[in-house]
Amino acid sequence: MSFPYHLPLLLDGATETHCLAAGMPHGVCTEQWILEHPEVLSQLQHAFVAAGSQAVLAPTFGANRARLELYGLGEHTVQFNQKLVSLTRDTVGTNALVGGTLSPTGILISDEDDQWDGDVVFQKWLTIYREQISILRECGVDFLFLDSMTGLPEARAAMLAAKQSHLPVLCCLTADQTGHTLSGSLFLPSLITLQAMGADAVGLSCSIPEDMVDLLEEARMFATVPLIAKADAGLSEADEEDRLAPEEFAAQFSPILRAGARVVGGCCGTTPEHIAELSRFLRELPPVKTRVGADDFVATREDEAFFLGDDILLSDPIPCDYGLADALIDIEDEQVNVVKVQVRNSEEARQLAMDAQMSRLPISILSDDPDALDEALMLYHGRALVDSDSEMDERLLRRIAERYGAIVY
Structure with a gap:
């Protein structure tokens, strides 16, 4: 399976960080706030494209029904996804690809042996993801981006739903330095499982660049698809002085690129300036050959x-x-x-x-x-x-x- 886009592929950076700086209160539904302040998103996405982003993620991260219901907004699932994709497409035009973003639902499998509900929860995940993916596909997104997945079980549900769309699927997990996700999955077996299921690229998101290096170097030995690194410059709520400066952020990406990541971008705390610095690193980057058959057994x-x-x-x-x-x-x-x-x-x-x-x-x-x-x-x-x-x-x-x-x- 060949990757459908030219590599390296530069994604955009953080949306929520910018919205908070623009006055979005903590604790509100980000997707609703963006639709009430569309000029904030448009300005940001214009800046990311100008900085070199070749693909921009529509801010549909929390627009699945389960997460919207936390704000009493579940009935707006279709409308929110449609408007957020349309706003993104109108902003970037033909200057960048548009990805539809999906996130964890927040629904967990019970860890009590006598209350195991894994089959029921898995079906809930499938239903939620199928609904959002169907909307995103009808809206004309170029690819699907499963972002900051907190464990392999839910990532598998998202993958199964995503592959039915026949769109390219990129998947990122969030893991600590040891490779463990919040739910206890490990990055390497997750990568091997997801690429075998048909993911077009797999990687890491939502940790600082230096915490990704060892994990990606290990993964490279068994990766049959491009590796993704979507790194933080600092938490969304962090003070400006506590974030990695654009130059420092890009410098920390150097070993990540040597480890083989070829789909790269920013997560929490990253601005168009961070993406512009990262873009400079990618200009003379040699291609990485994926290891066909590396995971056959x-x-x-x-x-x-x-x-x-x-x-x-x-x-x-x-x-x-x-x-x-x-x-x-x-x-x-x-x-x-x-x-x-x-x-x-x-x-x-x-x-x-x-x-x-x-x-x-x-x-x-x-x-x-x-x-x-x-x-x-x-x-x-x-x-x-x-x-x-x-x-x-x-x-x-x-x-x-x-x-x-x-x-x-």
């Missing part, structure tokens, strides 16, 4: 990557019942490196989703039921294997596996 769960070779040793099939958690723990004592789990129906797919985290080994799913296989892969928050001995049409099996980025073995 890398399975994942949200907090671990499993690097498999040609010597895959599958366990005997484990039934997916109420004893699954204990069986997954006990299997570690056997001479195998992949656990084969048999899934026969929807109930067993849900059981696997609840207990999969108990395994310290990658999981291969054996299923003769297409619907059960589809649900099991949908609810498995990582990159699973699919057993080719599953008794179903091979083309159907591979089509289901491809949807979720699974490895057929």
Whole structure:
């Protein structure tokens, strides 16, 4: 899969920082405030394009129904997205690409074993993202940008919804220096999972440049798509003197670019001046070759990557019942490196989703039921294997596996 735009691609910078400086009160709905003060956004976006931004993100970050409902504005979901994209398109014209931005919904999976609702929450995520993505697609955005995702499970839901639009999809997670996201996912297995699902670029957002370098250097070894770095210059509410100056911001980007990031831009605290400085760094940047096939035999769960070779040793099939958690723990004592789990129906797919985290080994799913296989892969928050001995049409099996980025073995 080739990236649809010329690289390097320079994004824009922070919107909320500028709005706060222009008088937006804290705690209000940013999207509503922008629509009430459209000249503030237009001025900012004009400045970003003049600074060198080749792609501008429409400020639809918080315009999904779940987030708008926090302000009692859920019924304005369609209207807000339409107006924000239209305002952005009218401002930049043909001088820059326009991306539709999506954010975490704020809806979380319960971490109580007796209250596990992961399947219900996942369907809520899908519904929310499908609605917003459908609106953004009808508005004519050039690509979708999944921004500041706080964990792999919700990022997977957003990816599944986004790929149905047939638009290019760029995805950023927010992680600390160790690679951990707020929900406990790790960046490397998340990258491998999302690129296998069809993301056109994957990377990091919402941390300062120097905190991204090691993570991107590690990711480069396994990235089959361009890497994104959308870095902070400081928190939105930080005083001016506490933010990275444009020259310092751009200088800190130098090792990020050496690490292979080729889709770059600014997050909190970044201004057109930051983007202008960054633009100067990109002019003589050499291309980076992605490593085709680098992740062919890398399975994942949200907090671990499993690097498999040609010597895959599958366990005997484990039934997916109420004893699954204990069986997954006990299997570690056997001479195998992949656990084969048999899934026969929807109930067993849900059981696997609840207990999969108990395994310290990658999981291969054996299923003769297409619907059960589809649900099991949908609810498995990582990159699973699919057993080719599953008794179903091979083309159907591979089509289901491809949807979720699974490895057929």
